[in-house]
Amino acid sequence: MDSKATYGVAADDPDRTPAICPRCEGPATTSVEDDIVEFGDIEIAITMPVRTCEDCDIQFVDHVGARIETEAIYRHHGLLTPWEIRDLRKRRGLSRPAFAAVTGLGEATIKRWETGATAQNRANDRYLRLLNDDACWSALKRVVAPKSEPPPARAASTQRSRSTTSAPPAAAASP
Numbered sequence: 001m002d003s004k005a006t007y008g009v010a011a012d013d014p015d016r017t018p019a020i021c022p023r024c025e026g027p028a029t030t031s032v033e034d035d036i037v038e039f040g041d042i043e044i045a046i047t048m049p050v051r052t053c054e055d056c057d058i059q060f061v062d063h064v065g066a067r068i069e070t071e072a073i074y075r076h077h078g079l080l081t082p083w084e085i086r087d088l089r090k091r092r093g094l095s096r097p098a099f100a101a102v103t104g105l106g107e108a109t110i111k112r113w114e115t116g117a118t119a120q121n122r123a124n125d126r127y128l129r130l131l132n133d134d135a136c137w138s139a140l141k142r143v144v145a146p147k148s149e150p151p152p153a154r155a156a157s158t159q160r161s162r163s164t165t166s167a168p169p170a171a172a173a174s175p
């Protein structure tokens with residue numbers, strides 16, 4: 001029903017989303033609990049909301065908890081979270097294809113990072129962080145833009161012939 005549900009983000013403020021029991025769809029109460037996430041050989045302490053169904057009494061972790069867990073793992077590795085990457089692109093006001101065109105990143109790659117399907121490596125994480133800087137973003141756009149300028153081959157040959165002919169006047173112009 002909501003395309004954003006793919007990676008568990010229902011709204012800008014996910015806590016506003018009412019917790020509904022996945023088994024009976026009954027209302028749930030929330031308790032905040034400390035938990036340990038095991039990820040490979042590392043353990044990360046997190047605090048997350050645990051829901052308890054008022055009707056059938058089961059306990060469950062919904063998308064809010066899932067997001068907290070995912071963010072904790074990315075932060076542990078010092079990487080931008082999927083949501084931060086998406087916000088970065090949105091801040092530039094670009095669709096994924098447009099962002100891909102400017103950055104040279106693959107559109108499918110960006111999608112995988114934004115949905116958390118795969119995490120970006122360290123080099124790309126640093127590249128993304130630079131893209132968040134306005135001066136860096138402007139510099140990148142200048143790098144991408146030269147297609148509209150004169151072909152480099154002609155500019156180089158003009159410069160070469162000019163440098164040979166301009167040598168004598170340059171010497172004469174220093175009295």
Ligand SMILES: [Zn+2]
Nearest residue numbers: 021024053056
């Ligand atoms: Zn229930």
